[in-house]
Amino acid sequence: MTLQWNLVAGLLWFLSLGSAHKDHHQQQDNENWWRHEVFYQIYPRSFKDSNGDGIGDLNGITSRLEYFVDTGITSIWLSPIFKSPMADFGYDISDYRDIQREYGTLSDFDAMIAKANQLGIKVILDFVPNHSSDEHPWFIKSAKREAGYEEFYVWKDAKVNNDGIRGPPNNWVSVFSGSAWEWHEGRQQYYLRQFTKKQPDLNYRNPAVLQAMDEILLYWLQKGVSGFRVDAVNYVYEDEQLRDEPVSGTTTDDSSVDYLKHIYTRNQPENYALIQHWRQLLDKYAAENSVPARVMMTEAYADLSQLMEFYEDANGVQGSNFPFNFDFITELNADSLAQDFVFYIQRWLTYMPPGHSANWVLGNHDNPRVASRFGVKTVDAMNMISMTLPGIGITYYGEELGMQDYRDISFADTVDQPACDAGPDNYKWISRDPERTPMQWNDEENAGFSTAAQTWLPVHPNYPELNLNAQQEAIRSHYKVYQSLLKLRKSRVLQDGTFAAQAFNRGVFSFKRELKGQPTILTIVNVSNRYQRVDVSDFIDMPNHLTILVVSVFSQYRVGERLKTTEVKLSPYEGLVIQLKPRK
Structure with missing residues (x-):
């Protein structure tokens, strides 16, 4: 009886270990789900119009949402959907707790979240903390010096010269050119606005502002x-x-944002403490509500050392889950060499602190x-690179189809405010409208985006040929390449494998992902306009079978084809993803 009981007890102990092991892995998945995620950015005005007004919306x-299931996307990130006068298309918020009317209602939002949850899709929201709209009740009250709101924004008295002429408090310049200070006649003071005059900067040195923003984050988390x-x-x-900020010396135009070195208006130490505070808020919410980790990704165009501080500070205090890596936008271009x-x-x-996840942003609504x-x-x-590198991929809507800028939008159809301000002679290369045109679903009217007679921005004229439906039906297409890459990302080697890279010449580079017990994955890319032939045998360091897993649309190769390690031929701009298996 004792032996039998010991066997039963041993079995129960073993099963409890398995359960604990399973629970541990479940906890790990909940905490780390974002580490290998692809976040798909939706520009809501341009994704899909449900009511025929020419503007995309929540419904x-x-x-x-099923499109993302079919594609393999499990996280979508929405550009601002909050109530706004739309001076900067949602980045000027007049109510952080409500939905912009043309996008829908809070009930529509709840329905979207419910369906996304059913389909296993996580929803990420844009959060705009630096400024509100000048139509926000906070600003209206602050301008009137109402009790509790006097210092909600950055206000400052004018400088008055010897002739009695009023001027801004200092020389700071707006991102969109001209003084960063705007005179308010009612309050008889200047307010800081680093973007448009409709976007006054909030004053985070006032604890009431931080508390208000904390409550807004919790409001949407609870939703x-x-x-x-x-x-x-x-x-x-x-x-x-x-x-005053020092002069940069790069331009003589004192109205240009490039005129100054922005040492007093950007990347201040307090920014990092703020992000650490919000990280603690998100982590606490997840823990207290027994839900998977709530992710925070931060946008800042800054020096590399400054960006790394967002991961964690010198004492290891955690900041955002990851700061956006814009190197593919700011540092690399069509003329870049393989070595670049x-x-x-x-x-x-190399610079990323240990234990964190890299990320690769190929595009967004501003570029x-x-x-x-x-x-x-x-x-x-380019999709092969971003999807097989270690870490997180960021996809801007339509990039999976190879959508292109519609740079020839007329001035009459232009709505981006900086472009409108530039005038008809200069708007074209300033405007951000060309990369914000409607999603190209099919070859029907307005590319299947809307039934309206006119859409908020014109659809790119190439939509009859370049659209999702056509690419789904084609034997080869950008979309099908993208789909294959998302499936491949689930492999252990791409999630946990080591990384090594090599440039073979000015036109071709490759990187490999290796994990013990798993076939090595090799990504090789020709970034030049010439045919290339390279020998990869030394890079992979062993005799191997090279089997092609993913090929470019116009590739000479086929999936499943084998290559010689000593002679890999690449057409101009061709990419290949290859599996390496040791020869027996």
Whole structure:
């Protein structure tokens, strides 16, 4: 009986170990789900219109959630959907707790979240902390000096010269040119606005502002969002003494944002403490509500050393889950050499603190699309790079199709405010409208985006040929390449494997992902406009069978084809993803 009981007890103990092991892995999955995620950015105005007014909306997004399931996307990030006068298309918020009317209602939002949850899709919201709209009740009350709101924004008295002429408090320049200070006649003071005059900067040195923003984050967390992308976070704090910034020496135009070195208006130490505070808020919420980790990703165009501080500080205090890596936008272009790609990829991985996840941003709503920036033939290769590198992939809507900028939008159809301000002679290359045109679903009217007679921005004229439906039906397409890459990302070697890279010449580079017990994955890309032939045998360091897993649309190769290690031939701008298996 004792022996029998011992056997039973031993079995129960073994099963409890298995259960504990399973629970441990479940906990790990909940905490780390974002580490290998692809976040798909939706520009809501341009994704799908459900009511025929020519503007994309929440119900339109809800109607297309199955698209993400089919594609392999499990996290979507929405550019601002909050109530706004739309001076900067949602980045000027007049109510952080309500939905912009043309996008829908809070009930529509709840329905979208409910369906996304059913389909296993996480929803990330844009959070804009630096400024509100000047139509926000906070600003209206602050301008009137109402009790509790007097210092909600950054106000400062004018400088008056010897002739009695009023001027701004200092020389700070707006991102969109001209003084960063706007005179308010009612309050008889200037307010800081680092962006448009409709976007006054909030004053985070006032604890009431921080408390109000904390409550807003909790409000949306309770509605079921899985995290936030924090906009322009490096602008939130300014020098407390409001000192003049030094001249950069790069331009003589004192109205240009490039005229000054922005040492007092960007990347202040307090920014990092703020992000650490919000990280603690998100982590506490997840723990107290027994839900998977709530992610925070931060947007800041800054020096590498400054970006790394967002991961964690010198004492290891955690900041955002990851700061956006914009090197593919700011440092690399169509003229970049293979060595440039290797350098900037390795640079991020080298400087990133241990235990964190890298990320690769190929495009967004503020910059030209991949096909327009690197060239239409590079689309597949660029997606191969971002999807097989270690860490997180960021996809801007339509990049999976190779959508292109519509740079020839007329001035009459232009709505981006900086472009409108530039006038009809200069708007074209300033405008951000070309990369924000409607999603190209099919070859029907307005590319299947809307039934309206006119859409908020014109659809790109190439939609009859370049659209999702056509690419789904084609034997080969950018979309099918992208789909294959997302499936491949689930492999252990791409999630946990080591990384090594090499440039073979000015045009071709490669990187490999290796994990013990798993076939090695090799990504090889020709970034030049010439045919190339390279020998990869020394790089892979052993005799191998090279079997092609993913090929570019216009590749000479086929999936499943084998290659010789000593002679890999690549067409201009071609990319290949290859599996390496040791020869027996």
